[in-house]
Each structure stands twice: as structure tokens, then as C-alpha cells.
């Protein structure tokens with residue numbers, strides 16, 4: 090199992106940035122989502138961000154909300170999510186990060202959740218609705234079980250706050266490129282580029298940019314601004330949503346899309 | 358702020374990072390203006406002249422005679438737009454204006470809070486967008502019209518359970534995307550800090566008035582105070598003045614088809630600790646932590662969460678929480694209408710129904726009881742008629 094540090098070091102040598110696609114476990118169904126994860130890896134993903142479906146995902150736009158709803162309708166439970174991770178880990182040594190809403194962790198017991206994550210070979214956990222102020226218990230568990238705790242940094246996060254977050258964060262800084270919820274967007278804003286520079290200067294970890302990244306040109310732009318990688322979620326889930334009745338086509342389209350996006354991570 | 362806003366272990370700021378600066382800004386504005394004489398002068402003016410405060414503490418003589426207790430009703434139902442919601446809406450609306458915000462957003466279940474926000478938006482000349490689940494829009498068409506005629510835009514929410522919980526999700530997403538110019542005017546004591554504290558502050562006028570009024574009328578404090586609990590704002594509003602006193606405080610939840618069934622909104626009676634909409638409180642959820650749908654005949658009690666302070670008051674034993682089923686609430690609706698000529702909102706009818714049960718217990722004979730009549734029944738007339746089998 091590769092650490093984030095190892096991944097970023099390897100990529101640096103290859104003059105590439107990281108591509109980290111995001112999917113939701115159980116979307117469109119358990120087995121297909123596992124096939125999708127494998128397809129992403131086979132076609133160039135350097136790491137995976139894996140979402141546990143939640144009934145009330147307040148940080149997510151329509152695309153991911155609908156993915157969560159599909160997954161929950163399919164009977165995905167937290168236990169099944171861990172089964173998914175164990176099977177995925179057998180297939181790849183690439184870093185795997187989780188995206189979870191806190192109530193799912195709280196109900197399982199924070200310690201138990203991190204322990205299960207460790208046993209499943211998870212590298213990191215990002216909790217969408219847990220700012221550092223409330224994260225004492227999660228941070229303790231993350232240290233105990235050797236899991237990186239990822240925190241989001243937003244354009245509105247002050248430098249002072251960024252330093253505070255830096256103190257607690259490990260793995261990488263997750264930059265939210267826009268003020269808003271998740272969802273594919275047409276363009277990268279100029280303000281995002283200056284924001285990346287600000288975090289590179291004031292943070293301490295590699296910088297991954299997410300929310301809205303949906304085209305190769307977006308990846309090129311953020312890399313030029315200094316980002317170490319991109320997290321791509323809604324654009325992939327849009328492919329799933331458009332082809333719900335055609336599993337083969339989902340895998341084919343995702344393979345093609347991943348290749349194109351990976352190509353854009355090469356530094357010139 | 359940071360780490361503030363806890364009631365015992367409940368409350369907190371369980372929100373995405375993007376909202377933190379907005380919550381900090383809101384907290385500091387709230388702290389600045391809550392004791393600011395200019396702000397309070399203006400707020401009091403609107404509370405009196407626009408909303409109709411103070412509201413009477415009415416002695417319900419017929420029911421008192423029938424039940425053998427002294428029963429008083431705090432008449433929040435007489436307020437403009439028909440419920441206590443306007444107290445909070447005026448407070449937050451004005452605060453938003455002082456903060457220089459240019460747009461209000463709100464969630465609504467039945468429409469009561471949406472209507473109050475639409476009215477305040479029209480009065481303060483601020484555009485209002487109200488998120489409302491498509492299920493609720495279907496159930497409350499007339500209220501949609503009431504909001505729209507006051508100039509508000511009603512935005513349908515078609516995700517999840519398509520009800521109040523999802524309307525709150527969608528309002529939060531809007532706020533995340535527009536924190537610079539928008540204030541999210543939450544309608545109850547729920548959400549992340551500072552909302553539970555701030556909404557309580559704006560609703561505590563109910564308790565302050567009540568205390569003064571009962572002392573004038575009875576020369577002593579009441580034995581018990583009852584209020585219905587949805588998110589918990591009218592109840593905490595009236596409880597707040599009596600927390601330190603020797604007065605029984607009873608919150609009445611929506612019992613739906615009964616607590617032994619899965620169809621209720623009794624978060625405090627049956628919920629477990631969990632995180633929903635930014636705070637740790639009691640919630641209705643499955644064993645994984647997925648939030649369940651609530652069910653109640655009254656849309657205002659149809660919420661799977663509850664304000665964190667109530668979870669705390671329950672835990673320390675300071676307040677007691679009970680549930681009233683849909684049919685019992687309907688009986689409460691009829692009881693108050695028939696004996697006192699006052700049609701309560703179906704939410705408030707839950708408190709009335711429990712009051713009857715309470716008063717009938719031999720050990721409570723002769724007690725002085727105050728019921729917070731949080732709203733009037735006009736909005737529920739079609740539903741009540743339908744439930745009673747009357748054609749309209």
C-alpha cells in the first residue's frame with residue numbers, strides 16, 4: 090500500500106500531477122461500482138476518493154446527491170462499504186481516501202470506524218461536515234490508527250485559519266476551488282489560481298484541487314498554478330447517471346474519460 | 358467563536374469548511390447587536406407594530422372549569438402571519454439588514470416559517486427565496502400562494518424525502534454558494550451554532566412576557582408549562598424564562614401513528630444522539646446513522662431532528678418530553694375550538710391534547726397550567742375537515 094507521500098514523490102519524478110477520481114460506493118450498484126473503481130485505476134487514476142452514501146449530504150450538489158440516493162436505494166450499508174474497501178484493496182496498492190459525513194462515523198463509534206478503515210487499507214479520511222473545531226476525537230483516532238486526516242480549505246479560509254488547519258492535517262490539503270457545493274463546472278475561475286498559490290505558500294502539504302474539475306483543460310490550468318493534483322467527482326458520476334441502463338457503456342466511457350484526464354496531468 | 362454554542366455535549370458546528378466564515382460573521386453580528394439599544398429599539402417597534410406584541414395570556418375559563426385546573430393560553434396564535442415564527446423572523450431579518458446582507462433564504466415545511474419570512478422580506482425590502490419540499494408544496498398549495506404574493510420565490514426541492522429536512526439541506530447548499538450577500542434565516546432552534554442560541558434569544562420574549570403576565574394574574578408562578586416541539590423554538594422560547602424556577606416544563610412531540618410504530622416525529626422520546634444539519638442532538642436514524650423520515654399530521658412537527666438545547670434539558674432531567682398521536686392532536690384541535698372558540702394550529706393542538714391528559718390526572722388537580730398556543734388553525738382547516746370526514 091502506497092502512502093500519499095510516496096505517490097507524490099513518484100509522480101514528481103515522472104513530472105506528473107495526481108489524478109484522484111471520486112465515486113460513491115454502490116452507485117449504480119455494489120458490483121458495478123467496484124468495477125468502476127478498478128477501471129479508474131487501470132486507466133490512470135493515481136489514487137481514489139471513495140464516498141460512503143449518506144441520506145443528507147449538505148456539501149454535495151445534485152449529481153452526488155443522486156448518486157447517494159441510488160446507492161442507498163440499493164441497500165448499501167456502512168458494513169458493505171467496508172467490504173467494498175477490502176475487495177478494492179486486494180486489487181490495488183494506490184492510495185484510497187474516504188469521504189464520509191460525520192454521523193456515519195459517530196454511529197459506528199469514532200474509534201471503531203477508524204480501526205475498520207485501517208484494517209481495510211484506507212489511507213485517509215475526509216469528513217465533509219467536520220471542521221477542525223469539532224475534530225478532536227477523529228484526530229485522536231486518526232493518529233492511533235495511522236490514517237491521514239484530510240481537511241478542506243476553502244477560498245474563504247483565512248491564512249490564520251489555514252495555519253491552524255495545517256497543524257492538524259496530514260496527507261494533502263484539499264482545496265475547494267469554488268464557493269459552492271460539488272458539481273461539474275464549465276471553467277476554472279481566475280481566483281482559484283491565486284488561491285492555489287496562497288495555499289502553496291501558507292500550507293505545508295501537497296495541494297489537491299476538487300469541486301468542479303471536469304475537463305482536461307481544468308487540470309492543466311490548476312497544475313500550472315501549482316496544484317499537485319486534481320480530484321474529479323461529479324464529471325465521473327455524470328457518466329454513470331447518463332448510462333444507468335448500460336453497464337458496459339459506463340465502464341467504457343469512464344475508461345476513456347480517465348485516460349484523457351490523466352494525460353492532462355503531465356507537466357510540460 | 359469556535360467550540361462555543363454547546364448545551365452540555367449537544368450543539369456545535371458540524372458544517373463544511375465553507376460555512377465556517379459565515380457562521381463566525383453571524384455570531385459576531387449577533388453578539389454585537391443582541392444588546393444594542395438601536396437594534397432592539399427597532400426590533401421592538403416591529404414586534405409591536407408589525408407583529409402585534411405583546412400577546413395576551415388568556416385564561417381559558419371554560420376548559421379550566423371542565424378540567425378542574427387553572428388553564429392559561431399564551432396567545433402566539435394572534436401574531437401577524439399566524440404563529441410565533443414571526444418573532445424569530447423579524448429578529449433575524451433585521452440582523453441580516455444590519456449585517457448588510459441583501460438577500461434572505463429560508464426553508465419551510467408547512468409554509469408557516471416561509472410565510473413569516475416572506476412577510477418580513479417584503480417589509481424590509483429584501484428578496485426572499487424559500488426552499489420547500491415538493492411533497493409539502495403539494496400538501497400546502499395555498500401557503501405557496503401566500504408566500505408568492507408577498508414577493509417570495511418558492512423553490513421546489515425534489516431530493517431525498519422531499520420534505521422539510523431536504524429543504525434545509527438545499528437552503529444550506531444555497532448558503533454555502535452565496536455567503537457574501539445572503540443570510541440563511543433558519544426557522545427554529547436547529548442548525549449549527551449560533552442558530553440554536555440566536556433563535557432562542559429572539560423567541561425568549563414569549564417566556565419573558567408570560568412570566569410577567571402570570572405573576573400579575575396569579576401572583577405566583579405556574580405549576581407547569583407545555584409547548585409543542587418540532588425544531589423546538591416556541592417551546593424553548595417559553596421555557597427559557599422558567600428554567601431556573603420550580604416549574605414543570607413539558608415538551609410535546611408529534612407522535613404520528615404512535616411511538617410503537619415507525620411513523621412519528623418524536624425525536625426526543627425515541628431518537629438517539631446524532632449529527633444532523635450542523636449540530637449534535639437527538640435524531641431519528643437507522644443503526645448506520647442514515648436519517649429517517651419523520652411523520653406527523655402537522656407539518657411543523659414533522660422533522661427527524663430537534664434543537665440541541667432540548668436534548669440537553671432532557672438529559673439533565675430539567676424538561677420532560679412526551680408525544681401525542683395524530684388522532685389525539687385532532688381531538689385537541691376540536692376541544693379548544695369547541696370550549697374556547699379558539700382554533701389552534703395542529704402543532705399547538707398537540708400541546709392542548711397533552712394538557713387535557715395532564716389535567717385529568719388526579720395528582721394534577723387544581724394546578725395552574727400554561728400552554729403555549731404557538732399558532733392558529735386557519736392553515737389547517739382543509740386538512741382538519743378532511744380528517745374529520747367533512748367535505749369542503
Ligand SMILES: Cc1ncc(COP(=O)(O)O)c(C=O)c1O
Nearest residue numbers: 545587588589590591657704732
Ligand atoms: C404553529 C407552529 N407551532 C409549532 C411549530 C414547530 O416549530 P418549533 O418547535 O420550532 O416551535 C411550527 C412550525 O412550523 C408551527 O408552525
